[in-house]
Amino acid sequence: MNLRAHLGGTFASRLFFLAALFLAPLSPAWGQKYEGRELVQAQLLSDATAVVPGKPFTVGLLLHMVPNWNTYWKFPGDAGIPTEIKWKLPDGWKVGEIQWPIPLRLDEPGDIQIYGYHDEVLLLQEMTPPGSLKDSTVQLAAEASWLVCEKICIPGNASLKLDLPVATQSTSSNEEIFSRYRRSLPQSWPEAKIARATWQRQGAELLLTIESPALANYPAADFFPAPEANVVAGHPKVERAPGGKIIFQVPIETADKNVAALNGIVVFGESANGPGRNAWSLGSPPVIASTAVLPGNFARFLLFGFIGGFILNLMPCVLPVISLKIFGFIQQAGQDRRRILRSGLAFVAGIFAWFIGLALLLITLKSAGREITWAFQFTNPYFVVLMSAVVLVFALNLFGVFEISLPQIANRGVLGWTAREGDAGSFFQGVFATVLATPCTAPFLGTALGFAFTQSGWTILLMFLAIAAGMASPYLLLSAQPAWLRLVPKPGPWMVRVKQLMGFLLLATLLFLLAVVGAERGVEAIIWTSCFLLALSVVCWMKGAFIVPTASPGSRFVSIVLMVLLLLGSAFYFIGGKFAAARVVSAETQTQDGWQPFTPQFLESELKQGHAVFVDFTAAWCLTCKFNEANVLEAGAVRDAFQRHGIIRIKADWTNADPAITKILKQFGRPGVPMYVLYPGNHAEPILFPELLTQNLILEKLETVSPNAPVK
Amino acid sequence: MKTKLLATLFTIAASSALIAADSPAVGTTAPDFSLTDSKGKTQTVSQYKGKYIVLEWFSPECPFVKKHYGSGNMQKLQEEFTAKGVVWLSIDSSAPGLEGNLTAEQANSKMAEWKTKQTAFLLDPDGKAGRTYGAKNTPHMFVINPEGRIVYEGAIDSKASPNPSDIASSTNYVKVALEESQAGKTVSNPNTKPYGCSVKYK
Numbered sequence: 001m002n003l004r005a006h007l008g009g010t011f012a013s014r015l016f017f018l019a020a021l022f023l024a025p026l027s028p029a030w031g032q033k034y035e036g037r038e039l040v041q042a043q044l045l046s047d048a049t050a051v052v053p054g055k056p057f058t059v060g061l062l063l064h065m066v067p068n069w070n071t072y073w074k075f076p077g078d079a080g081i082p083t084e085i086k087w088k089l090p091d092g093w094k095v096g097e098i099q100w101p102i103p104l105r106l107d108e109p110g111d112i113q114i115y116g117y118h119d120e121v122l123l124l125q126e127m128t129p130p131g132s133l134k135d136s137t138v139q140l141a142a143e144a145s146w147l148v149c150e151k152i153c154i155p156g157n158a159s160l161k162l163d164l165p166v167a168t169q170s171t172s173s174n175e176e177i178f179s180r181y182r183r184s185l186p187q188s189w190p191e192a193k194i195a196r197a198t199w200q201r202q203g204a205e206l207l208l209t210i211e212s213p214a215l216a217n218y219p220a221a222d223f224f225p226a227p228e229a230n231v232v233a234g235h236p237k238v239e240r241a242p243g244g245k246i247i248f249q250v251p252i253e254t255a256d257k258n259v260a261a262l263n264g265i266v267v268f269g270e271s272a273n274g275p276g277r278n279a280w281s282l283g284s285p286p287v288i289a290s291t292a293v294l295p296g297n298f299a300r301f302l303l304f305g306f307i308g309g310f311i312l313n314l315m316p317c318v319l320p321v322i323s324l325k326i327f328g329f330i331q332q333a334g335q336d337r338r339r340i341l342r343s344g345l346a347f348v349a350g351i352f353a354w355f356i357g358l359a360l361l362l363i364t365l366k367s368a369g370r371e372i373t374w375a376f377q378f379t380n381p382y383f384v385v386l387m388s389a390v391v392l393v394f395a396l397n398l399f400g401v402f403e404i405s406l407p408q409i410a411n412r413g414v415l416g417w418t419a420r421e422g423d424a425g426s427f428f429q430g431v432f433a434t435v436l437a438t439p440c441t442a443p444f445l446g447t448a449l450g451f452a453f454t455q456s457g458w459t460i461l462l463m464f465l466a467i468a469a470g471m472a473s474p475y476l477l478l479s480a481q482p483a484w485l486r487l488v489p490k491p492g493p494w495m496v497r498v499k500q501l502m503g504f505l506l507l508a509t510l511l512f513l514l515a516v517v518g519a520e521r522g523v524e525a526i527i528w529t530s531c532f533l534l535a536l537s538v539v540c541w542m543k544g545a546f547i548v549p550t551a552s553p554g555s556r557f558v559s560i561v562l563m564v565l566l567l568l569g570s571a572f573y574f575i576g577g578k579f580a581a582a583r584v585v586s587a588e589t590q591t592q593d594g595w596q597p598f599t600p601q602f603l604e605s606e607l608k609q610g611h612a613v614f615v616d617f618t619a620a621w622c623l624t625c626k627f628n629e630a631n632v633l634e635a636g637a638v639r640d641a642f643q644r645h646g647i648i649r650i651k652a653d654w655t656n657a658d659p660a661i662t663k664i665l666k667q668f669g670r671p672g673v674p675m676y677v678l679y680p681g682n683h684a685e686p687i688l689f690p691e692l693l694t695q696n697l698i699l700e701k702l703e704t705v706s707p708n709a710p711v712k
Numbered sequence: 713m714k715t716k717l718l719a720t721l722f723t724i725a726a727s728s729a730l731i732a733a734d735s736p737a738v739g740t741t742a743p744d745f746s747l748t749d750s751k752g753k754t755q756t757v758s759q760y761k762g763k764y765i766v767l768e769w770f771s772p773e774c775p776f777v778k779k780h781y782g783s784g785n786m787q788k789l790q791e792e793f794t795a796k797g798v799v800w801l802s803i804d805s806s807a808p809g810l811e812g813n814l815t816a817e818q819a820n821s822k823m824a825e826w827k828t829k830q831t832a833f834l835l836d837p838d839g840k841a842g843r844t845y846g847a848k849n850t851p852h853m854f855v856i857n858p859e860g861r862i863v864y865e866g867a868i869d870s871k872a873s874p875n876p877s878d879i880a881s882s883t884n885y886v887k888v889a890l891e892e893s894q895a896g897k898t899v900s901n902p903n904t905k906p907y908g909c910s911v912k913y914k
Contacts, residue, residue: 078848079910081872109807110839110913112848147775147874152811153909155775155874204737232866232905253737253865253903 026062026174027163032148032156039066040148042158044140045122047178050167051138054131057170058178059162060122061085061144069150070116073103075226075264077114080153083123083146090138092130099124101184102267102279105222113235115224116149122181133166140164186265186279197282199261201252206259208236208248208282210266216244218268219668219688220277223248225264230254233262271688298459302466309470343426344479348472350430352465359464363457381521385529385575388513391506392533393540398503400496401537402544430472525582528574535570539563593634594642598652600660606648612681612705613648617661618674625674632693641702647678680705735846738865738902742856745841747803749832750819755801762858764798764890768830769805769842771812771850772822774909775874780851781826783876785884786868790829793890800830805842807914812850813837839913849908855889855899864889866904 027044041064048057063071063083072080087095100123103115127140145157172178189197195212208223215221223236234251241247252259262282269277396402510533518526546559596602598615606613616633618625632638642649652661665675668688676689678701687701736743742765744757757765768786771777780786790800804819806812814822819833836842845854855864864885871882889899 076907079906079908081874081907108910108913110805110843110848110911111846112910112913114910149909151912152773153775227905229905232903253735 027160029064030158030160032154032158034154037066039069039154040064040071040146040156042144042146042156042160044142044160044162045174045177046127046162046164047172047174048164048170049173050165050170051129051133052167052170053129053133055170056126056128058124059127059140060124060174060178060181061142061160062120062122062177063117063146064120065118065148067119069148070104070106070114070118071121071146071148073115073117073224073226074098074100075115075224076147077105077116078112080114080116080149081147083144085123085125086143086145088141088143093140094128096126096128099126099185101181102186102265102277103224104273105224105267106273111235122177124178124181124185135166137163137165184277186267186281189280189282195280197266201260204252206233206250206252206262208250208262210246210248211244212246213244215246215266215268216240217690219270219690220272220274221246221266221268222272223250223264223266223282224279225250225262227262227264231259231262271685302462305463305466306470306473309467310473312467312471313474341479344475346424346426347430347475347479350427351472351475352430352468353427354431355464355468355471356461359461363460381517381525381579382575384513384516385532385579388510388517388529388533389536391510391513392536395503395506395510396537396540398499398506400500400544402540521579521582525579528578528582532570532574532579535566535574539567542566594639595649595651598650598658598661600664603650606650607679607683610682611648612645613650613679614642614702615650615652615664615677615679616674617652617654617665617676628674628676628693632695632698635695638695638698638702641699645702645705647702647705678702678705735865736844736862738862738899740862741860742854742862743844745836745844747834747836747841748816749834750814750816750823751832752816753832755832755834757856757860760799761860764793764858764894765854765856766793766798766800766886766890767845767847767854767856768800768802769847769850769852769911770802770833771804771806771909771912772814773812774850776908777850779874779876779879780868781828783879785876785879786851787827787829789884789887792887794829794831796894798890801832801834802828802830803834803836803841803847805836805839805847806912807839808837810912810914812909812912839911842911842913847911849906850911851908852906852911853886855886855893857893863893863899864902865906867906867908870904872905872907 026046029041029043031038032040032042041062043062043064045060045062046057047060051057061083065071072082074082076082083098085098089095101117101121103117106114106116108114129138140162142160142162143157144160145155147153147155189195190212194214195210198209198211200207200209210221221238221240223238225233225236227233232253234253236248236250239247239249250262265279265281267277267279269275514526514529517529542559542563547556551559595616603613603615616625616629618629641647652658652664654661654665668675668677668686676693676698678687678689680687689697689701742757746754746756749755794800804812804814806814814835816835819835822828823830823833834841841847849867851868853864853866853868854862857863866885868886869879869882869884871878885901885904888901892899
């Protein structure tokens, strides 16, 4: 790791600095001597040639450290103390806070992390002179103190003075160094559409979640905390989650359970401590606490939930129950208004009860597992197969191939409950309608639910309440105003058409699921899944054709046995056998076209010989990986460049989570694939690429590799 | 979504690694170690069960250590509390060849020169005890109660500076923790950020 990367301080800039010495306002340099060596040179600089009364300008404390020695950032980390500047200013002058450039994170043995600067640093402060100045020159004096460490720490201090003329106007001075250090200051937190930060307290840890596609593209991202004096924080751990999320876990050692957020900076760039890093500072104001959502946004999502809930009433799964309820309304039409209202309210209460229960279940799951989302299960290909089966069965049901009937006992139970007159009956009708509605929720409520899942428990609950309210709204209206029943369309053949149309919608969903299966397990897996689905269709057809009330008990029994045999047999053969084997096939196809299979020994021996090596960390189920391979790594120009520079190409297939590969991923701080690493050869530091590649990005870095001896 | 499961597993792995690297939490049982002191005697935490123990990470050249010894502040504290039956163990975890590493003789002459008053000076050249306790600074202080639980971890006092003139106006957290704990009270400030030079591990 390039710990000693310069923040600035190139040879050219030092030359410039020397030249500027005779022209620019700066204090005489003050040296800190230790055993005959000058460890630190301190100096004050101004960015203006003169003081103009009332006009703010910037001064800087410039510290030059000898190589390998460091001074500290405002939060020094595990050891050390920050540099301090105490000003002695004439009356009426004001000085701003120190603006600290992005520090380096320096790791020492014993798990010691410190934040500081090597070689050179300029600490900026804004100076505001009073509106009128009597003298023709002013002297700004400061006591600077610092700790400089290498293997040993030496405190240093200096009394510095900066003399500046007073004038009616000034021009800028020390431009190069000031602009260089202004560029290396952390920026204020960007607007929410670029990056959102949320804090969550989980026991003895604070979780900082950054949602930012812009940030996710950088291979290196870190959080440098700057906690208040009374808060003791441990080392942040970084974890990358899909969807451009970066999560920092910061252990909080302070007993105070009210610590809900920390100040600090989020640092990102091509490499840790490398040049060209950027940082966003995270103070208290720009952080959005996890419970607080932008109000406008939140209201919009609640509205989505409400509309989605309303639309649920039109879903084919619910329509049968709804018509029951509507008939109930029609029957009751002549009755007492108060009774109708009460039964309507009971029905609505049933709807709410189900959704609140569902919300509580999800909140519990979320607090237990933290990372649960709708899509989580899709990492498991068997789950996707199961989903495909369920979707197909529903579609066949909608086409009228067979009828879904609840088992006798359950049937009697539910009907018994729902048919019962009175409020309890209405309540359970409400629950029943909603239970039937849940499989239909995804397409309409997906957006709203997806949003709710990233939020706190309260938000989830409110979201579900909005859905319940949406679904319940027509009944509430109808109970309150039974006269409006006339507007409800009469049940009829149109309901069958709607059902069939919905069946095609479900088939479209099935196509998507099969595409996911293909991405995870290859084309063969799609074929075997389809075979199983075909057998399943036959089973459904048999159910519709032979398990009918008119069939004799004997033929029913035979049909059921055949159906079970067909279902289990096809599941066992196609899914258990063929499908499970499909991944091996796709893994074997990867060692072609000039790519070598990964083994730790092979990589090590190539690196030992000083060869340049490019490693593609990939997996069969990783869509991004496939995209990168097809569009970048296998593109003509890139292939040529690989060959021209004689770069060894290795493909590390992580489909089965090979532990040797996991180890390397961890070394680079990545939670998973894709990951692309170029070892430039001759034992140089490896280059880590962003997760989404472009041809230019790869070509640019490949050009920096000096050609190896051509590889066979 | 594809990497979510793996990301979660990774988190679990990472957080368990994290626990291993941190200082044992205040309130937990103080881990044991076995070190040789500058007089050649074996010293453990467990042998002092029933007594208060102060652990003090030490490095002779560190300006923050010098601040408290040069001013006599540390010796005064050692004298006051060892007289009350508190066991005070100074520990040097600097690795051989690195700044602050002392042989037994060097340690004894440093103790004589500085007129230190600790119970024993422990040599931890391989850094085992230091890493177990997550000691990162010199000085880095721990207070262990007679039940063997850590009741204080952190800085020696409230002013993070190498300047001896700051001592008079700072709160000595170790003194406060010992007095509160001995009076049967819970320690009001059981965890502070230690300040000093980093411990020079290998």
